[in-house]
Amino acid sequence: MKIGVIGTGYVGLVSGTCFSDFGNRVICCDIDEGKIERLKQYDIPIYEPGLEPLVRKNVERGNLSFTTDIPQVVRESDIIFIAVGTPMSPTGEADLSYVKSAAAMIADHLESYKVIVVKSTVPVGTGRMVQRMIQERIGNKEISFDVVSNPEFLREGSAVYDCMNMERAIIGSTGDQAASIIKELHAPFETRVLVTDLESAEMIKYAANAFLAAKISFINSIANLCERFGADVTDVSEGMGLDSRISGKFLQAGIGYGGSCFPKDTEALRHMSRSVDYDFSMLDAVIDTNAAQRMTVVRKAQDVLGNLSGKTIAVLGLTFKPNTDDLRYAPSLDVIPVLVSQGAAVRAFDPVALAEARKILGQESISYYDDLYLALDGADACMILTEWDEVLHMDLTRVQKLMSEPVVIDGRNCFPLDLMRAKGFRYASVGRPEV
Ligand SMILES: NC(=O)c1ccc[n+]([C@@H]2O[C@H](COP(=O)([O-])OP(=O)(O)OC[C@H]3O[C@@H](n4cnc5c(N)ncnc54)[C@H](O)[C@@H]3O)[C@@H](O)[C@H]2O)c1
Numbered sequence: 211m212k213i214g215v216i217g218t219g220y221v222g223l224v225s226g227t228c229f230s231d232f233g234n235r236v237i238c239c240d241i242d243e244g245k246i247e248r249l250k251q252y253d254i255p256i257y258e259p260g261l262e263p264l265v266r267k268n269v270e271r272g273n274l275s276f277t278t279d280i281p282q283v284v285r286e287s288d289i290i291f292i293a294v295g296t297p298m299s300p301t302g303e304a305d306l307s308y309v310k311s312a313a314a315m316i317a318d319h320l321e322s323y324k325v326i327v328v329k330s331t332v333p334v335g336t337g338r339m340v341q342r343m344i345q346e347r348i349g350n351k352e353i354s355f356d357v358v359s360n361p362e363f364l365r366e367g368s369a370v371y372d373c374m375n376m377e378r379a380i381i382g383s384t385g386d387q388a389a390s391i392i393k394e395l396h397a398p399f400e401t402r403v404l405v406t407d408l409e410s411a412e413m414i415k416y417a418a419n420a421f422l423a424a425k426i427s428f429i430n431s432i433a434n435l436c437e438r439f440g441a442d443v444t445d446v447s448e449g450m451g452l453d454s455r456i457s458g459k460f461l462q463a464g465i466g467y468g469g470s471c472f473p474k475d476t477e478a479l480r481h482m483s484r485s486v487d488y489d490f491s492m493l494d495a496v497i498d499t500n501a502a503q504r505m506t507v508v509r510k511a512q513d514v515l516g517n518l519s520g521k522t523i524a525v526l527g528l529t530f531k532p533n534t535d536d537l538r539y540a541p542s543l544d545v546i547p548v549l550v551s552q553g554a555a556v557r558a559f560d561p562v563a564l565a566e567a568r569k570i571l572g573q574e575s576i577s578y579y580d581d582l583y584l585a586l587d588g589a590d591a592c593m594i595l596t597e598w599d600e601v602l603h604m605d606l607t608r609v610q611k612l613m614s615e616p617v618v619i620d621g622r623n624c625f626p627l628d629l630m631r632a633k634g635f636r637y638a639s640v641g642r643p644e645v
């Protein structure tokens with residue numbers, strides 16, 4: 211099959227590359243010329259393990275190419291993926307302007323039958339809107355097309371693995387012909403396929419993300435209770451997870467979820483609910499719990515250090531999770547300004563996101579380190595926000611000696627309590643007794 215991909219962010223680039231690896235001819239396009247130039251040089255604009263060799267392999271095989279020529283992509287493809295961003299607007303609603311402009315570009319260059327696949331996460335009703343928009347724009351021209359919703363479920367940091375080993379493909383369609391074309395396209399992935407109507411497919415994506423976010427907010431609330439009752443949330447999660455109906459996945463307590471998806475998708479779902487006068491109070495609680503959870507590390511630092519003014523705090527990890535350079539809605543972007551506003555000097559360590567973090571957070575009272583030990587040298591406290599391998603495997607004996615005060619506030623529960631006790635740290639983690 212010939213696939214055109216509009217948008218080369220995580221979803222467009224990773225899914226386009228994976229589909230090319232199964233023998234399809236894929237052309238990825240973007241309005242960002244700089245991004246396309248970099249991709250042509252195998253300079254991958256995102257940090258994503260395993261992606262560069264897969265891109266290189268498929269470009270060299272002639273299965274994958276990059277262009278800014280969107281009309282060419284529309285003309286030469288049988289299937290067109292819309293994989294543009296749907297960022298959060300100031301009201302919480304998903305901003306559909308990129309989806310609309312992609313749909314307009316497709317309509318303006320449509321010459322023969324195409325299946326238009328919306329891979330972006332879009333509010334329920336968007337597929338129908340895209341269909342109407344394109345139909346209106348092509349007017350009386352005798353060209354047929356179908357719109358399919360095929361939401362993407364990959365995670366950043368394991369995106370290539372998730373795409374190649376997808377657990378399911380959701381295909382929401384208005385017609386049998388388009389559904390079977392997209393079903394056939396997924397055959398090499400040997401995955402479960404669920405065919406639904408357009409609206410249900412769009413809802414599945416939001417429901418899945420909101421449910422996972424709810425698991426996180428739930429376990430974080432249990433963690434807060436564990437702290438008050440002297441229980442250990444890591445044991446509680448494990449015990450809960452032994453029930454296969456619950457499953458232990460997404461029950462890791464910490465400083466709450468961040469990233470380019472959960473915060474924006476829970477807000478968008480809340481906006482959708484309000485638009486139909488439905489009071490989704492459970493979702494409100496998920497979102498509010500997450501916002502409050504971010505600040506628990508600041509409170510713990512105050513409990514241990516007292517006034518933060520004049521204290522030097524080494525913050526380890528800036529990205530919203532390890533193995534990505536994505537800072538979108540990362541807890542660090544909320545926590546660090548609060549530490550600074552309380553008079554602390556922050557030393558920020560991250561293995562991949564320093565340049566971007568510097569642009570967002572600035573330099574006032576913040577210095578940036580790509581060496582974790584330099585950041586910790588002479589610090590009054592260490593605050594862990596991302597469980598990077600560098601953090602999980604740091605030499606604790608060395609760290610204990612380097613720090614001015616051996617205080618670790620751990621927002622990700624990286625270390626066993628016994629180990630931290632034995633190494634001589636004062637250790638405050640999430641939902642576990644203090645050491
Ligand atoms: N990031 C993820 O892990 C992930 C996972 C699943 C689903 N999603 C969803 O997929 C969508 C894309 O997410 P992302 O993180 O890949 O987005 P992104 O913002 O990182 O990238 C989108 C790309 O689309 C390009 N673009 C915008 N308008 C265009 C147009 N008219 N023509 C060509 N290119 C255009 C932009 O220049 C940008 O490079 C979103 O709806 C998101 O919610 C993201």
Ligand SMILES: O=c1ccn([C@@H]2O[C@H](COP(=O)(O)OP(=O)(O)O[C@H]3O[C@H](CO)[C@@H](O)[C@H](O)[C@H]3O)[C@@H](O)[C@H]2O)c(=O)[nH]1
Pocket residue numbers: 331362363364365366367419422426459460461462463464465466467468469470471472475530531
């Ligand atoms: O037990 C857990 C699991 C995750 N998180 C946090 O939750 C956030 C999101 O993590 P993850 O889901 O691994 O990353 P994303 O790349 O944001 O992927 C989510 O969002 C994507 C975009 O919609 C979906 O495609 C994926 O299926 C969905 O997992 C991160 O801040 C994690 O630290 C926790 O706090 N506890």
